[in-house]
Amino acid sequence: SLSNHGFAVELARVQDAIRTIIMETAYRSEQEQNALSSKPGSWSEREAIRMFEQMRPQLRERIPEIVAGRRGNLVQARMEFEEEARTLGLDLRSPAVSGRLHALFDLHLEISEAEELQDPSAARRNRMLRILYHGAVHLPDDVRRTIERLEGNLPxxxxxxxxxxxxxxxEFSEAQQSLIIRFLESKGYLVNTSELRPRVLACAGIVGTELGYLTPNQIPRLAPGILVSDEHVDAIVAELKSLAATFKPKQVEEEEPEMQLAESVADASDRVGGVRGQIDRVDALLSRLRLQDGQ
Known part of the structure; x- marks a missing residue:
């Protein structure tokens, strides 16, 4: 509502002013619609329409530039288009001229939308944008900035x-995927992250499928994770198993309570040292895994 934008709508004079503006806008819109199908009623109106028809080709060529410059903000684009018409000497106070001007703008938008629906490149890029921007509101600011840069350079x-x-x-194996990521990184795109790498590779798969290089089954769903050799994996698994075994309770024969107490007191310092050593080994192993993840 208007109150959310700072208007004091509870005041009677503000309400009257709003009603007046709405009625004037509705009347002007009705006049413009009627002017599209009616003939000019005066010499000045006929002259204004003749001038508009002379400027029509120039105005039509300016519409794509204006819309592209406003990045899809059609309200601002329409206002800039009106200002462009005024600079060319058109009298927009005449409903016959303003109605034709807005009809020209709307017609161009409808034609552009129809062309995009038939253009395979536009459809492909829309698919990529849906993937890149999926859940983007929850991503960090630097990731969103990278997505915006990619959007501007999709070709x-x-x-x-x-x-x-x-x-x-x-072929679109791990080598080709890594090549694409490294090339984008060399150009300043921070895409080798857990948030962006899967999206970028999925977009690359869409491009490859649309161009006939890949099949839909070859589109990457997930980016490659931690890459280690088989020997390294076996060593890590073996070390984890050995660490897990050391924490298992050992079965001991039942002894007298006095003997158990004596042994526990005697071995207390040794056990503390052993546990500390095991914890240090776990920390070292986790550090190695994090290092591999960073690579």
């Missing part, structure tokens, strides 16, 4: 993917 990204797939003869 270059498509060329990169096409070049990589063409040189690899349609």
């Amino acid at each position: 270059s990204f498509e060329s990169l993917v096409e070049t990589v797939l063409e040189s690899s003869e349609g």
Whole structure:
């Protein structure tokens, strides 16, 4: 409501002013709609329409630039288009001229939407944008800035993917995926993260599928995780098993309470030292895993 934008709508004079503006806007809109199908009623109106028809080609060429410059904000684009018409000498006070001007703007938008629906490149890029921006409101600011940079350079990204797939003869294995990520990193895109890497590789898979290099089953769902050799994996598993075994309680024969107390007191310092050593080994192993994750 208007109260959320700072208007004191509880005041009677503010309510009257709002009603007046709404009625004037509705009347002007009705006049413009009627002017589209009615003939000009005076010489000045006919002259204004003639001038508009002369400027129509120039105005039509300016619409794509204005819409693109406003990044899809159609309200601001429409206002800038009106200002462009005024600078060309058109009298927008005439409903016949203003109605035709807005009709020209709306017609261009409808044609552009129809062209995008038929353009495979636009449909492909819309799919990629849906993947990149999925849940983006929960991502950090630096990740969203990287996504915005990628959005502005999707044609270059498509060329990169096409070049990589063409040189690899349609293969999209781990090597090609890493090549794409490293190239983007060299250009300043921080894409080698858990949030962006899967999205970027999925977009690359979409490009490869649309261009005929890949099948839909080859589109990456998840990015590669920690990459270690088989020997390293076996060593880590063996070490984890040995550490787990040391923490298992050992079965001992029942002894007299006095003997158990004496042994526990005698071995207290040794046990504390052993536990500390085991904890240090666990910390060292976790550090190695984090190091591998960072690589």
